[in-house]
Amino acid sequence: MELDALILSRIQFAFTVAFHIIFPAFTIGLASWLVALEFRYLTSGNILFKNLFKFWVKVFAVSFGLGVVSGIVMSFQFGTNWSRYSEFTGNILGPLIQYEVITAFFLEAAFLGIMLFGWDRVGNKLHFFATCMVALGTLTSAFWILSANSWMQTPAGFRVENGVAVPEDWFHIIFNPSFPYRYAHMVMGCYLTTAFAVGGMSAWMILRQREEPPAKVAGAKVSLSMAMWFALVFVPVQIGLGDLHGLGVLKYQPTKLAAMEGNWVRQDNMPLRLFAIPDQEREMNHYEIAIPKLGSWVLTHAYDGVVPGLKDVPRDQRPPVWPVFFSFRIMVGIGFAMLGLAFWGLYLRWRGRLFENKWFLRAAMLMTPSGFGAVIFGWFTAEIGRQPFVVYGYLRTADAVSPVATGAVGTSLATFMIVYAVIFGFGSYYLAKLLRKGPEPLEEAARGGDFIDGNRVDKKPKRPFSLPDESLEGGPGRKAPPQPAE
Template sequence: MELDALMLSRIQFGFTMAFHIIFPAFTIGLAAFLVRLEAQWLWTRNPMYRVLYRFWVKAFAVSFGLGVVSGIVMSYQLGTNWSVYSDFTGNVLGPLIQYEVITAFFLEAGFLGIMLFGWDRVGDRLHFLSTCMVSLGTLISAFWILSANSWMQTPAGFTIENGRAVATDWWQVIFNPSFPIRYAHMVLGCFLTTAFAVAGMAAWMILRARKEPPAKVQGARVSLSMAMWFAVIFTPIQIFVGDSHGLAVLKHQPTKLAAIEANWDRQANMPLLLFAIPNMEAERNDFEIGIPKLGSFILTHDFSGVVPGLKDVTPDKRPPVWPVFYSFRIMVAIGMAMLLLSLWSLWLRRKGTLFTNRAFLTCAMLMTPSGFGAVIFGWFTAEIGRQPYIVYGLLKTADAHSPLTAQAVTTSLIAFIIAYAIIFGFGSYYLAKLLRKGPEPFEPSVPGDHVGRKPKRPLSALDEQLEARAT
């Protein structure tokens, strides 16, 4: 592997993308979690939900800011390092990115300030609306970004004019063949990322219960319970969606599927490889551990189903096998661990020991970063599996690069590493410190005591003085 300008640019984009993707994966799910917390607060007026909201909204603010910063860096790289790609896809993908800014980013920016700083300044309904709009904005943002990325995987609704892709049917461009299932898979992945992150932090707080106020531990128990309920419901759904996604890959990107399974020859009755050592030079696997016929059944829902092989195409059209093969299996292993922990929590909940079983709490704590790992390795599978194309079947990555020198890319890569180490180092430190502190203790409400927000009016201070004098 030669570290030329092309390879360095790919490393640089992969580096910045790996940093960026973890923040939207967390904030998309966390925004929905905040909606749920505030809805519970409005419904029950239990101050515990208000305290939990104000705790997790701080984590949301930090993560959202880091996500915006890292996203801006990525967009600039498309013009500096991938100018040929930008020129080829600009007429199609440019509007999609613009729609994301107009619909999602403006919506989030318009209501984020109220959500973060309006708790004591606006009424309950307006603040809840702001939280809902920010959450909706994150989903709309994911919609347009996944639409653009899916078009690169399964391009549709376009024609080539003067060496450039030009949209002929925007409906087909936006809702390209792989988009619906990839969008559902990604959003569920974001929700599960947040669920296990919240559950892990809550489990850690419960394990430290002897050093914490009882009220704070109660908040941790509620957070753990809500997160695990979500995991119990949506982890099986995510597995089903993932299976449907695999069928779509088989149909639209057979070479990627062959790399995922390290399958060299087209065959029926293909085994499910649990482990293998792919050898791209010899076009075979040096070592395999598999279950006979199960691979064909999972991939085609037929034990005798035919699965495509890497030898169906010439070597120059094959993706690197080993990173795709191993990334996919790590992602699946994490998903299975999520399912097992979810079922374990259901069993312990029935026994009434969900909050006291130290083994479960320890495992939940260790699973805190699991969602981030699944998202990143899933992204590795999708993007590396698309190689050698940057736009599947149309434009190769090697042909999409800007005319840059290796020295120039090396300089920018080093600058990015230093800047990210400083910015994200401090940001991550602050976030970890915030999470370590945990939510503030709260006083349980008493009958007749309506704790809530009151809108700040211009003469509110005078009203409070008059009320004080009257009493």
């Protein structure tokens, strides 16, 4: 593979989008998690939920900021590295991105400050409304971004005029054939990402309960319980959404489906390939392990269903098979690992040992990054699978790149890597410090008028984003010197 401007531009965009997608995948789910915590507090009066809210809202703020920064940097590449793509799609994708700005960003900007800093300055109802609006803003942002990306996968509602896409029907552009399934699948993926991140961090706190105050352990148990209930209900829903999405890929992007399954020849009794090593040059698979006929049933819901093959199209219209084939299997494997952990948690809950089984807690801790992995590998499957097109069937990736020198792209890629390492290194350090510290004592979450164990609290609130008094390594941080006794 020659490292020309096209390959380097693709690597650069893949690098920036892989960093960016981590943060929206977390904050979309985390915003709704904050809504759930505040709702539980307002309906039950249990200060524990408010304490958890004040902890996770700090994590949300840092993650949201990193997501905004990485998203802005990523968007600049449309003009620098992909000018021909911008020229072809500008009449369609430009308005869609603008809709995101005037709906989602304005909504988030209007209420984010109230959510982060306003609970001790406004009433409970107004603050809860602000939290709901921020969560709605994240879902609205995902709506427009997924609509734009889905249009690139299954373009509709336009015509090509003088080499440029011209809109004809905005309803069909926005609600293109793959959009409903992709949006539902992505949003559910974000929710599960948050659920397993929260559950994993909570399991870690429970495992360290001898070193933690009782209030923090109690909050961790509540968080783990809520996360496992959510996973038990919605991991099967996500698997069902994935199945519906697969039927759409079969109909509208058959070559992508053939690459996902490593299927070279169209057949009506395709086996379910559990493992294989695709050989794109020889058009065959090595070391294949498969279950007869089951692949046709999974993909078409009929044992004799016809599954397209890669040989149905010329070689220059096929995506790279190896990364698509394995990315898809990694994503599916993570999904079934999530399902297994959720059912394990249900069994332990029935036995009354959800918080005592150390093997389960360690497994939950190991699954903390599982949602991020599933989202990233699912994104790889979708984006690499539509190659060699950037707009499926209309614009090839090779024809979308800017006429820039290879050296310029290589320099910008190296610069991005250095800058990202610094910025996201510090951001990750701060997040790790917040997560290691965990929720504050219940007295820190309460404000004047709240009650703890029947005692009324009358004090000024703590600064909402003050750093923990404890270093990342767990040692004592800098504290104020002791005051002389009166």
